[in-house]
Amino acid sequence: MTWAASTTMQVQGPLSSAIVEYLASLSARHYSPATVDTYTFDLRHLLERVGEVAPPSLASHDIRRALAGLHSQGLKARTLARTLSAWRGFFNFLARQSVLSANPCLGLRPPKGEKKLPNAPSVDAMAHLLEAEVADVWSVRDLAMFELMYSAGLRRAELIGLDISGLDPAAGEVTVIGKGARTRMVPVGQKALQAVQNWLQQRSEVARADTQALFVGARGARISATVLAQALKQLAIRQGITAHMHPHALRHAFASHVLQSSGDLRAVQEMLGHASLSTTQIYTHLDFQHLAQVYDQTHPRAKKK
Numbered sequence: 001m002t003w004a005a006s007t008t009m010q011v012q013g014p015l016s017s018a019i020v021e022y023l024a025s026l027s028a029r030h031y032s033p034a035t036v037d038t039y040t041f042d043l044r045h046l047l048e049r050v051g052e053v054a055p056p057s058l059a060s061h062d063i064r065r066a067l068a069g070l071h072s073q074g075l076k077a078r079t080l081a082r083t084l085s086a087w088r089g090f091f092n093f094l095a096r097q098s099v100l101s102a103n104p105c106l107g108l109r110p111p112k113g114e115k116k117l118p119n120a121p122s123v124d125a126m127a128h129l130l131e132a133e134v135a136d137v138w139s140v141r142d143l144a145m146f147e148l149m150y151s152a153g154l155r156r157a158e159l160i161g162l163d164i165s166g167l168d169p170a171a172g173e174v175t176v177i178g179k180g181a182r183t184r185m186v187p188v189g190q191k192a193l194q195a196v197q198n199w200l201q202q203r204s205e206v207a208r209a210d211t212q213a214l215f216v217g218a219r220g221a222r223i224s225a226t227v228l229a230q231a232l233k234q235l236a237i238r239q240g241i242t243a244h245m246h247p248h249a250l251r252h253a254f255a256s257h258v259l260q261s262s263g264d265l266r267a268v269q270e271m272l273g274h275a276s277l278s279t280t281q282i283y284t285h286l287d288f289q290h291l292a293q294v295y296d297q298t299h300p301r302a303k304k305k
Contacts, residue, residue, distance in 0.1 A: 013052030019043045022093045042086035045070060055094050058104045063087065071111060080110040120252040121243065126150055129239050130191070137202045138218075142231045144192075144199035145215055145223075146250060148174070151192035153254035153272050155179075156225055156247040163212040164200070169193055186271050 022043070026036050049066035050058060063084075071080060088105040095103055121129070130147055134140045149159055158176040166175045172193060173185045188196075196214075207213070208220035217223045229247055236245035255272055 014054045015047055015050070015052050018055050018094060018099065019047065019090065022090050025093060038082070039086050039089070042083045043090055045083055046087055046090075055091070056100055058091075060104045060106075060108060063104050063108055067108070067110065077111050084108060084110050120256040121241075121245065121249055122253075123257055125241060125243070126250075126253050126257075129236060129241060129245070132235055132239055134198075137206055138231075140195075140199050140202055141215060142235055144195040145228065146232060146235065147192040147195040148188065149247065149250040150254055151189040152176075152186040153251050153258075154186075155251060156228060159215065159247075160213075160223055160225060160228065162214045164214050165212065167196060167214065169197065184271075 023036055023040060026039060031039075046066060049069055050062055067080060067084060070083065075083070084105060088103060091100060091103040091105055094100045130143065130150065132139070132143060134143055145159060148154065149156075152174050154162075154174075154176060155178065158178055162174070162176060167188070168174070172188050172190075174188050175183060175185050177183050199215075203216070206218070206220055207216045211221055213222035215223045215228075217227045232245055232247055232250075236243075251272070258271070
């Protein structure tokens with residue numbers, strides 16, 4: 001890949017020449033074409049902002065001004081963070097080549113983006129979703145899948161990868177392999193166990209004999225992510241739930257509802273399989289929102305006169 005081919009611009013000066021050399025080094029290190037394209041795009045922003053200058057002449061205030069200009073154009077915080085990372089990598093490359101004495105990006109941080117809370121359906125919404133009537137083997141499967149995801153807080157991939165042997169009805173537990181190949185055991189409620197048992201009684205009608213997958217699709221093999229998401233979407237529509245319902249929302253619902261009831265953040269962390277407690281703490285914000293709503297509705301001095 002060349003700078004000219006990626007941007008329809010010709011190499012004209014010292015900065016673009018250095019960028020071409022850097023992109024070539026990425027390709028030589030077997031970076032994927034898509035990754036090199038992204039670096040090319042981000043470094044083009046740098047060239048457009050500072051012009052054809054000699055890289056050693058650039059200082060931190062030049063980079064800060066260039067980043068601010070992109071921010072004023074409406075680039076989101078996540079995009080700016082990626083752009084700054086690309087610039088930092090480029091200048092690190094020049095420093096290793098002894099072109100620069102210091103990286104002008106050091107110490108700079110992109111603007112913080114708005115932290116969005118996860119979409120967590122209410123207790124009533126989940127109850128209504130899982131009260132759906134079953135009419136055939138596929139609706140029995142769907143109810144079992146979503147009862148289990150909500151009961152155990154499973155990720156989509158964890159449910160898809162689950163084998164029959166992973167469920168222990170007698171112990172009321174399911175063993176799943178999560179991110180980083182970490183294995184964890186999670187308790188499963190009675191409603192979910194019963195729903196899965198109902199599915200197992202009919203599973204042999206549609207499952208291939210050579211698959212150990214707990215949940216299968218129309219062809220009898222392990223269910224796909226697309227089929228899982230579509231099944232949840234259709235179930236929500238049938239139950240008259242207008243909010244967007246996606247598989248990960250069931251995991252959010254599990255976490256927020258258990259935390260609201262117990263207040264035990266550590267236990268929720270273990271059941272979710274989060275490596276860091278800070279990841280689980282997002283649900284404390286959901287819990288506070290719930291408490292704040294209850295306060296606003298019940299406290300005699302909460303409402304404005």
